[in-house]
Amino acid sequence: MKLYIVRHGHSPSAREAGVISDFDRPLSEEGKAAALKAGLLIKDAGKIPEMILHSPLKRAHETALQINSALNCPQGMKSFEPLSNILTAPELFNEIKPWALRYEGLVLVGHQPQLGDMVYFLCGKNIGLQPAQIVTLELNPQEDSQASFLWSSDSVPRRA
Numbered sequence: 001m002k003l004y005i006v007r008h009g010h011s012p013s014a015r016e017a018g019v020i021s022d023f024d025r026p027l028s029e030e031g032k033a034a035a036l037k038a039g040l041l042i043k044d045a046g047k048i049p050e051m052i053l054h055s056p057l058k059r060a061h062e063t064a065l066q067i068n069s070a071l072n073c074p075q076g077m078k079s080f081e082p083l084s085n086i087l088t089a090p091e092l093f094n095e096i097k098p099w100a101l102r103y104e105g106l107v108l109v110g111h112q113p114q115l116g117d118m119v120y121f122l123c124g125k126n127i128g129l130q131p132a133q134i135v136t137l138e139l140n141p142q143e144d145s146q147a148s149f150l151w152s153s154d155s156v157p158r159r160a
Contacts, residue, residue, distance in 0.1 A: 001100050003122075003137045003147065004042050004049060004107040005115050006067065007129035009035040011059040027062040034132035035063040039070025041134060041153055042107065049073055049105030053080035053096070057111070063132065064109045075103070083110035089121035100139055122147035 009031030011017070017025050027035065042049065048071050054064035056079040064077050082095035092114060099106055108115070112129055119127050119135050127135055133154065137147040 001139045002105045003139045005135045006109045008060040008063040009132040023057050025059050027059050035066035038132045038134050039067035049107050050103040051075040052077040052107040054109035055083035060109045085111040085114045089117040092118050123149045125149050
């Protein structure tokens with residue numbers, strides 16, 4: 001099962017965006033374009049993932065919308081509270097595991113440091129994800145914390 005881990009696109013500070021809460025920070029125009037490009041990279045890499053799970057924070061939701069506009073995932077998108085940057089990597093993996101058993105391809109859209117910690121937990125690669133960066137793993141959901149690193153958006157994707 002392929003797991004596409006994507007940090008939300010660039011977002012201005014709450015002050016710059018004119019919002020009170022960090023929860024409500026939107027994507028910048030640069031962030032929207034980068035999120036769309038991430039979706040196109042995933043599409044170009046091979047089979048379309050079935051589902052996108054995203055943090056309920058506005059910038060992650062908007063990133064997921066842009067990615068899905070490129071992918072048109074068959075099962076669509078779902079707001080997923082565990083991606084709100086509050087759980088540890090092992091806790092997050094336990095929450096994602098049932099979804100990983102259900103689908104052959106899953107996109108996760110969330111935040112740093114949670115996503116980078118999960119990549120390290122699953123495959124031992126220490127990657128500080130940049131805005132709209134993708135890390136793609138081959139996951140065996142039957143095993144705890146076992147995944148193979150396939151590619152990231154700073155490397156060339158392999159066709160599936």
